Amino acid sequence: MRYEEVDMDGPFLTTDVHHNVEIGYIGVYVLSRDGQNVDYVGRSDSNVRARLHKSIREGRGYQVFWFSYESSARQAYRKECYLWHKYNPPDNSAHPKVPDYANWKCPIEGCPWD
Numbered sequence: 001m002r003y004e005e006v007d008m009d010g011p012f013l014t015t016d017v018h019h020n021v022e023i024g025y026i027g028v029y030v031l032s033r034d035g036q037n038v039d040y041v042g043r044s045d046s047n048v049r050a051r052l053h054k055s056i057r058e059g060r061g062y063q064v065f066w067f068s069y070e071s072s073a074r075q076a077y078r079k080e081c082y083l084w085h086k087y088n089p090p091d092n093s094a095h096p097k098v099p100d101y102a103n104w105k106c107p108i109e110g111c112p113w114d
Contacts, residue, residue, distance in 0.1 A: 010066030021049040029067040038087035045073035
């Protein structure tokens with residue numbers, strides 16, 4: 001993945017997740033309150049639509065989202081890490097978590113979580 005260019009679909013209103021995101025795909029998403037700033041970065045290794053709905057329901061006032069489907073859980077983790085490092089979103093309390101079954105490292109050079 002070339003991290004200089006992150007291809008994501010959107011922006012979409014958070015009320016339109018069901019119109020824009022298919023069920024059952026691995027993916028990454030970004031949430032924003034104002035459509036200008038990234039407030040949260042997330043991913044799902046199995047159903048990005050369900051995870052996106054959950055994040056929106058947490059009630060932090062998100063109005064807009066972007067997302068992308070990914071070919072594997074590892075690819076989703078790598079993209080989530082990149083977005084987390086790029087935007088330093090205030091609503092993420094920690095670096096993206098590696099799934100329990102994996103021993104992946106953050107792809108960002110010099111990251112203390114690698």
